[in-house]
Amino acid sequence: MRLAGAIDIGGSSTKLGIVAEDGSIIRRDSVPTSLHGEPMVVVDAIVASLQPMLDAGGTEGKPVSGIGVSVAGFLNRDHSAMVHNANLPALHDFPLRQSLKERLGFDCRLEVDSNAAVVAEYQYGAGRGSARLLGVTMGTGLGGGVIIDGKLLRFTGECAGDLGHIIVDHKGRLCTCGARGCLEAMVNSASLSERAGGRAVREIITSAREGDQLAMTALAETGWWLGLGLASLSPIFSPDRIVVGGGIAAAGELILEATRASYRTHARPEFREKTQVVGSSFEGWEGIVGAASQFLNPIA
Ligand SMILES: [Zn+2]
Missing domain, CATH: 3.30.420.40 (ATPase, nucleotide binding domain)
Structure with missing residues (x-):
């Protein structure tokens, strides 16, 4: 079964994990989101938690096909950065996709968190x-x-x-x-x-x-x-x-x-x-399921 890494950056906490193509969450963790400091603080916290999960998957012969990222706020047209959210100033105009790609070593795709959430419900949950x-x-x-x-x-x-x-x-x-x-x-x-x-x-x-x-x-x-x-x-x-x-x-x-x-x-x-x-069908974890679906089951 195909797998994808997933990150859901919210205004208070960041959820992350590994999601399978049937929408089930294989591994999961949650870390606090640093709101006002340097953007790299947010990235460092994500990498520290997600990297061991990616490594474990690699060792077991179950690598991910990429990492889907859901972020609270508007995105620019090429989905490389978040450009507007009053609740998350640390990441404004920061090259988030590139930064995560470099640090984690996988292709990353960004999606607006509200889109990721509704996609998860539509494909795997209460919105089917x-x-x-x-x-x-x-x-x-x-x-x-x-x-x-x-x-x-x-x-x-x-x-x-x-x-x-x-x-x-x-x-x-x-x-x-x-x-x-x-x-x-x-x-x-x-x-x-x-x-x-x-x-x-x-x-x-x-x-x-x-x-x-x-x-x-x-x-x-x-x-x-x-x-x-x-x-x-x-x-x-x-x-x-x-x-x-x-x-x-x-x-x-x-x-x-x-x-x-x-x-x-x-x-x-x-x-x-x-x-x-x-x-919702996901008890607050819909963001990572929808983020991962950018690789596992992309929607138009
Ligand atoms: Zn308002």
Whole structure:
């Protein structure tokens, strides 16, 4: 079975591993993303974790065909660098593809993280069979990717644009982009944490599962805002299915129930009926699966 290396650089952590052509993750690890320092600090952390996995595969006679890289932010036209993301200043305009290729010794291909996530769902997960798929990823930011008839939308920054920055509340939280009340600002990790008394996302999810009322309410409120945002996006992309992924989506029904209820309240009637809102199949690891698919199962 063919294998590919995979890296998913997010605003808080970088996930990496080895993925097989059936979409299964063979090896995996996660390292913190250094946001503001030198870009080589980010690269060094990736190499330190991924190199031993690549070496082990080589020794066992299972080399990778290349390394797919998913990065949060817009890409330039030739997919050699990330050029815009308020949450990840360290990598702006840095020749990421070339740098990783030199250090790891394999061909590397870059993809926008929101595209990688929606590709993973479309090919291997909750998005299979959808004709018009919208995938959103909730974490440090809120990204969105769209696949229509098997093709990725790439009209801004090599993706469907900054879907997380539609404004849903003009009096809402200040966003990292400089505007106020963006969907991202209302549903990201920082907003969820604020609603739950400053706790970290993972802790909030664990506490909510144990019945902690404040944590459950914080997740439900975040889900409500997400549903409102998805209802606003539906007339633009007309999705038949919406997959919600990313670190916060690991809360499953604790957030999705409120998201669906809010979506049904706010969306216009045709979308209330025809659009399914479902959770990701990958528990936050969709980015590396989609990144690897650039070598294993490329999409248009
Ligand atoms: Zn914004």
